[in-house]
Amino acid sequence: MTRNRSTRSSSSRRSAAKPLGKLRIIGGDFRRRQLPVLDKPGLRPTPDRVRETLFNWLGQALYGKKVLDLFAGTGALGIEAISRGAAQVTFVESDRQVAAHITQNLETLKAQQGDVVVQDAQAFLMQPAQCFDIVFLDPPFHQGWAAGCCATLEADHWLAPEAMIYLETERDLTPDVPTHWVLHRETQAGESTARLYQRRAP
Numbered sequence: 001m002t003r004n005r006s007t008r009s010s011s012s013r014r015s016a017a018k019p020l021g022k023l024r025i026i027g028g029d030f031r032r033r034q035l036p037v038l039d040k041p042g043l044r045p046t047p048d049r050v051r052e053t054l055f056n057w058l059g060q061a062l063y064g065k066k067v068l069d070l071f072a073g074t075g076a077l078g079i080e081a082i083s084r085g086a087a088q089v090t091f092v093e094s095d096r097q098v099a100a101h102i103t104q105n106l107e108t109l110k111a112q113q114g115d116v117v118v119q120d121a122q123a124f125l126m127q128p129a130q131c132f133d134i135v136f137l138d139p140p141f142h143q144g145w146a147a148g149c150c151a152t153l154e155a156d157h158w159l160a161p162e163a164m165i166y167l168e169t170e171r172d173l174t175p176d177v178p179t180h181w182v183l184h185r186e187t188q189a190g191e192s193t194a195r196l197y198q199r200r201a202p
Helices: 010-016 048-062 076-083 096-109 145-155
Strands: 021-024 034-037 066-069 088-093 114-118 132-137 159-170 181-189 192-199
Touching: 034 096, 048 076, 048 132, 048 159, 048 181, 048 192, 066 076, 076 088, 076 096, 076 114, 076 132, 088 096, 096 114, 132 145, 145 159
Parallel strands: 066 088, 066 132, 088 114, 132 159
Antiparallel strands: 021 034, 159 192, 181 192
């Protein structure tokens, strides 16, 4: 329901004026830089500790690689990848306001390696495939998207022969992934489980 500005409650005004959060870049060229993130319902950034663990797992694997951040959200994972030497990062985000904010943060960093696509993840995967070395897959929880996205990435040839796939899901979910994705590392934090898979070419 649309309300006239003059009838909005004081609590609504306080909510609208709520300050932006901050995204801290953990390592690489932009280490310790802080970027604003939207205070938007459902926007669930990967916690700092989990991001630090993930990028420790990846180590030097990011340098010169082509990366897909499929459910980009705040863009935290893709921006961290650029900071650590990724050659190209494609951010896919369906919310126009959130996608515009990723673009703004990339411009702030002068990071020309990032390309922001305003599109639903499943619609993006219906296009002709590109080949990615690393994929960040952090779908909304409890909506059953993880298995389908994993299957499509594999079946439709989106992955390099030895691609690495990061998958973050709700803690109680055991994801159904292609049989030749080998679990490389796993950790839990709060309500989520983070897994890094190494693809072995069939």
